[in-house]
Every structure is written in C-alpha cells, then in structure tokens.
Amino acid sequence: MVNLTIDGKQVTVPKDATIYDAAKSAGIKIPILCHDKKLHPFGGCRMCLVEVEQMKGRQIPACTTPVTEGMIVSTMTPEIIQARKLVLELLLLKHPIDCPVCDAAGDCDLQNLTYEYQVNSNRFQDEKFQHQIDYQNPLIERDMNRCVHCGKCARICDEIVSFGAYSFINRGLEAKIGTEFDGPLNCEFCGSCVSVCPVGALVSRPFKFKARWWSLNKVKTVCSYCGTGCQLTLGVKDNKVLTTVYDENQGFHNGQLCTRGRFGYQFVNSDKRLKTPLVKKNGKLEEASWDEALGLVRQRLADAKNVGASSVAGLVTPRLTNEELYLFKQLFNKGIGSDNIDHSAGYAHDALTAGADESLGYPASPASISDIQTTNLLLVVKTDAYETHPVLGFEINLGVKRKGVNLRIVSDKKGKLSKLPNAVTYVHKPASEVLLFNALAKVIVDEGLADSSASSLPGYDDFVKNLGACAPTAVAAQCGMSADDITALARDYANAEKALIMLPIGLAYPGHGKALAQATINLALLTGKIGKEGCGVLIMGEKNNSQGAADLKVHPVAGGLDAMGILGGCASGTIKTLYVVGENPVISYPNRKKVEAALDAVEFLVVQDLFMTETASKADVVLPACSFAEKNGTFTSAGKAVQRVRKAIDPIGMARSDFEIFNSLYSTLGGDSFKGLSEVFAEIASVVPSYSGFSFDGLDENGSVYSVANKPRFIPSVVDGQESTTGVMALVTGSALNHCGTLSLYGEGPMYVCPEGYVELNSGDAKKLGVEDDQPLTVKSSVGEVKLKAKVSMRMPEGVVFAPYHFSDMSINGITNGAPVTWVTISK
C-alpha cells in the first residue's frame, strides 16, 4: 500500500493504483473524458491534469500516473483550472454545438464539463468537421463530427469485445475514428462503443430522439435473455421501456452488455404482446375476461385432478422468476398431484439436474464466473460459448488478454474465440465430445498425471475401467483429432495449476447433456481441479433462470414424465391436459412435426405467454403473462448468483404476472395462498438447501452467490457413437450470437442484425455445391426438409454445417430429432 496526500486528504491505495484511482477512492472528483474503469488508462483527453508537488510546476495526467509514496497532489489550482478550460475550448472548437438535437445531451461529459468550467466563449476560431454521418446500420449511428477522440470506443471494442471494429485513422487534424477502409460499420452490434462514448458521436438508433436522458426513470434489474445474469438498467418513460442505460458500476461485468441485452428490450412494449385472455370458441380464439379464462382453466385442472392427476402435465420456461417456478411446481406437485413437469425439452438442463447432481451432489456448476479470470487454463467446450453467453465471452477475452489465461477450445467448428491470442482450437468430429473427454482422462490416468486425491473418491475404479477403450490412438479417428493433439491437450490441462472447463448447455445443444457434463466433471475430479479458486466446471444454463429452475427441481422427481415423455403422452392420449408456460415447443423442441402433432392431439391446451406464439395459436385458452420488466422477483445466474429483478413498468393491457396466475390457481386447487414474493422466497430458502440463509430483501445489490458443498464421485460417462455415411453432411444446431431462445425474435435489435435462419457451410463445400452467400439451399434429413439461405464461412470444417435454431419460418427443428448431430443432404 502507498500513502499519499490529495488536496490535503490522506489516502492509502494499492501500489498499482493511479492518481485518478486514488482520488476516486478518496471521493475527490477529477474530470476526465477518456477513462472507463474497465479499460486501460489512455491519457488522451488531458482533462485530468493535476499538479504533484514533487514534480514542480508540471501538470501531469492523473489517469496514467502511478502513485508513489508521499506524493502530494493538488487537483484544483487556478493553473489547472486554466489548463482544463483550454482543453475544453480546443475541443469545442471542432465539436458542433448541436446539443438540442443530440441524444447525449444531459448525459454528455463534454456538456457537463463545459457547464462546470463555465466555458462560455472561445478564444480560437476554426471550421467544424464535415465528416459524413454513418446511417448505414439500424443500431448504431456514428457522427464523427461530434467525436472528441477519447478512443474509448476503439479500446472497448478491442480490449473487451475483441472485435476491433474501430481504430484511429488518418493523421493530425484529419484524424478520426474510422472503421475498416472507412466504410460503414459492420460488427457484432453489441453497442459497447455507444455505452462508453462520452459525447453523442455514437448513439443508439432504436432510442434515437425517443426521450431525453433526464426524463428517464432508471430501474435496475437483471437481463432476461441468457444465463449469464447481467445486471441491466432500464430507461423507462410513460410505462414504456425505451432503452438500456449504461452503468459502469453494475454487476461483475461492469455494465458491459451484448446485442440482446442492450438492443433487445423492445419485446417488452411490442405491439405483438398479448393483452387479453383468449378462449377458443368454435375453433377460433376469442377475447375473454380473466374470470372466464381462468375459471375454465381452474375447472379443467380440477376435473382432471379428480379423474387422475397423471393425465395433467406442465411445460414451463426457465425464464420465469424463482418464485414463479416454485409456485408452478407447487401447483402441479401439491395442487394437482402430478409430477409431469419439465422445461427446456428435458435434455437442455440434464447436465445440471442429472450430470452435476449425481457427480457432485447439487444441480449447479462447481465454479463461478469470477473463476474465468483467475484460472490459468480455460478449456471451452464449443466456440459457441461466446454465442450463447456473449458477456461470459467478454470475460474470456479479458482473461486471455489481460490475465494471460491459456485458452484451449474443443469444438466442432472454429469461432470467434479461436482468434484470441495463443488460443488453440481442436476441431473434432461433431458429437464426439464425451469420447474426447474420456480420452483426455485416459491419458491423464496412464501418464500418472492424476491428482493423488482422485483415487480415493467413490467410483474411481469403475471410472478407470470404463476408460479402457479410450486410448488416444484408438479414438483419434472417431474424434477426428490426432492422438498427439489429444495427448498434448490432456497434458496441458493436467499440468496447469488452475484450470476451468466451460460448458454451454441449451436447447440447441442436445449433445451437451448428462454424459458430457459428467465427463467434464470426471476430468476435473481426476486432476483435483475442483472446489478451488480458478478451477472447476462452469455449466452455463441457456436461459436467464435455467440455474434457478435446476435448483428448484422443476423437472420430474418422482417418476413423472419429462418433456419428451409429456409430448409423447399427448400424442398417445395419456396426457389430456397440458399447461405450457412461456415455452414455445413448436419452434424450440426437436422434431417440429412430432411436437405439432402432439399439441394438436392433446384435449385441453393452456398456453401462458407474452406473445401469440406458434404454440399459443394451438391453445384452447391463452393467458397473457408479464415480461421481466413488469415484475419483481429473483433470477439465479449460471454463476449461482441469486439476483433481484425489479418492476419497471405496469403490466401491458390486462396481462397478469405468472405469479398472480399461479397463486390464484394454486389457492383454489387446495393449496396455500401466498401473500407476497418474500413469503415464497422464504419458503424456497427453507426447501432448497443452497438458498438457505437468503432472504428476499436481504439479497446483495450485485447478487448473492450461494456456496455449495462438494460430495464428488466418479460416474463413468457412456459414449453412444454415431457413424457418418458418405455423401452426407453433419448438421449441428446452435445459438446465433444475437439471439437467445425464441424471445429475441420480438426484440428489434437482434432482428435487425440477424433476421432469419441460415445454414452455414464451409467454403469448400459451398464450391462443390456451387452456392454463394444468401442463395437458398434445401437441407434434407430423415425427418423432413427445409429451405434455408446459405452462409459461406471459413470457420466450418468440411462436411459440417451449422444452423441456428431460433427462427419460426423454416425452423431447423423441422428436420432434427433431438440427436446431437443430424445427418443431412444439402442440395441447391
């Protein structure tokens, strides 16, 4: 620690702190334009000039000067104020004074400083810039005339997002922030640059001119897309969510967001939202009152309960809050007496609820998000980890680039993560992950690299015996990797002091189930890399509350039917009443035809959703529910943080929160009536061991991370091999970067960037087929065929094609059947 004096105040800070950090910790504000706490110091704007007594008469930038013992710093002498005024005058020389039409006004650092330093006149004269404004993309407007050259956009895009869309181009007075070849912006559109821009040079187009910054009501809540659990500040006006507001002090990610989080909020106030309950009359859904619709549902559930509760089933989305999921489970288990409940097609949470639960004794990851940056070696399963959880992808970027984390990726295709410094991507044959992990374990056992603690764990002998046939040389061909690569990877993993495995799971990844989770956990156990800082396996649930749903055991626990069983039951007639909450199985579950047939066959279908989804259109009763912005509650992130969701707006139309609907049904079907969320949360805390000690009002601002006690055991993971046939291509499904589930289809931002499905194939394969980008292709499997646009890329290996699963038109699930790989033929 270093002691110094700033403006007469004694400050003690760590020795790697800068004067700016030290002043900030002492509550002294130093004005600055080019600094963000996530970024490396830049020293570009010269606003933070201070005087240090030891360096007589010189003005030095506070943001780039490290502190030294005994430093005496003054931040506000008349000379400094003069110098800052000069800087502002020079900036205002070129900056257009168009505050009345600039969206940044009110939240503009330059405007605030000009006001604070009373720069009313300018000693200099010059012409303004005449740069062309970039209106080419629908999300980010770039007006380089307003730019103050702080370089924050270029730095955040490079340092954190690792895309590098911007750079300073040209020299001297001509210098500006430019894109490649000074063309239109074409990037991931995460909007990080917009969030850090201190002026209005970069503005969000969906929010352009919608409201003034000061008139927005800012509500802190949690993003409702993926499982990362990013905190979000919603800008609300007149009961409408108009934008997301950047707050660099929010969450583990310091306010960093991806496209969906930042630009995908429009679904909340979408015109397509359901506003009234609908009841099917004469084959047509007609508007009804809540009493009528809910009465009908209540009646049918009560009737079904009397006949036999096993004929009732429920499918729920893990996008609901913990309290709602708990009530849903109570409604079915206690109110109706049925155990037929599930979410995410059954397999998408298998890795947690079966894999981790059996191996470790709890259905959660044996690691947390902070481990990503503290580990030495990161083993990522599939480059898709970036697409499924973009903000965790940013954490990987930071770990690799700042903390020197070694990145190893095993994937069936390359991806953005492969481009990180020193990253090694091992491309294997699709769906051979389990075999590959078993082979890695085999190498570690054979070479004596295993941790001494491993052999004493239960199940060790069985596990080693099961590895018998997994020697690298034996499985190399099946994995599509060389034996040397497998051995090298195993050695790297075993020899790393700390190593973390990241495993994304989700509806689009049928292969990432119980077996793969257990194979990864086995590997971590074998090398003793679990239960320590920077070690473990991070199983990343797909949806915002996938982890909560797993914790609350929203799946059959007493022999009930799982999702596939329920759909099978609907088709065969054993399930007569199906209650679907927020799920859209028609699009997101494999084998669309089968799902549609099952939903058509079921006698009474209730769908509770925000939108008239493909599933809702088949329903007998549709209940309008509330989005995350309209309710209070808690979500649990993939990193095991239980976080508060806060109500930002009143429910749209007649919509009611899922909590209210379940509570009403549950209380009339013989259960308790809960008075409020804190009562339900208290009950959850008493039932779910990991939540004990938490209270609804006592949750930490940044989320309370629950701790888990490892009860590890080895469970051999079984490989079910798949053989390719010649002339046939392997189709792997996945998540597109800008989408999450089917919810993002109602967000404008994601739909601007990625409006429709596509099939991505290798350029060699494309040449053979004679197709180019955007040409239609027919993809045919044993289940069916779809027509999709081609996307030619370098990242796919030959013979493997990729398609995102989110889209309704020509949905890829029309031709899948729930296997990790679908074998398809592709023709023009």
Place this chain on the structure above:
Amino acid sequence: MIMPLINGLKITLKHMFMKPVTLQYPDERPTPSPNFRGLHALKVSHSKAKCVCCYLCPTVCPAKCITVEAGEDQDHNKYAERYEIDMLRCIFCGYCVEACPVDALKMTGEFELANYKREDFVFVKERLLEK
C-alpha cells in the same frame, strides 16, 4: 333624506354622457404590450417549424402542460412530430420561451382562449404554428 339619493343619481346620469374610462371590449380591441404572455406560437422558418424538439420546454414547464414527441425526418434530422400544449393547465409563465435554445417559440398577444369543449383547449402543432 332624498337628497343624497338624487345626488348619486346625478353623478350616474353625468357619467352616462361622459367618455367611458374602460376599454369597450369587444367593440374595441386592446393592443397587448409586446411582452404580453398570451397564446403560444411556434415560429416558422423556411416553411417549417423552427422547433428542433430538444424537450427543454416540457422539462422546464412547471405546469407540465407541454407534450413533445420527436421524429426523425428523411435527412435524419430531429423535428417535433407532436407538439401539444394543454391551455387548461398552462400558467403562462413563459419559461418555455425562455428555455428554447433555438428561439422557436413565442407568446403572442392572443388572449381569447375560451372554448366550449375541454379537448379544444389542447393546442396541437398545427394550431400553434405561427400564422
């Protein structure tokens, strides 16, 4: 006893033939002073409203009677898609005029604002445009 009454009536009678002191509204119209704060008008320049929709007038308005909604025109410029003043709420303080950074708003001498329906007191952009 009756004299005071007669004296009073005399004065009344005298005044009937004198020039009246008050303004004979509505036969005579007053000329409001240039700084009179009457009905608002949106100034026009190049056949368009000067207003750039900066939202400062609704922000400063103490009676919260101004509703503004911005739109983006073909040249990506900001203009007031909706500009409404609820005259029933307006207190004619003139802060809106003072706040306007582009001198797009003024207060006219128009003071006859009576009307029959409440809706008619909401002045939309077309009614506010300077004639």
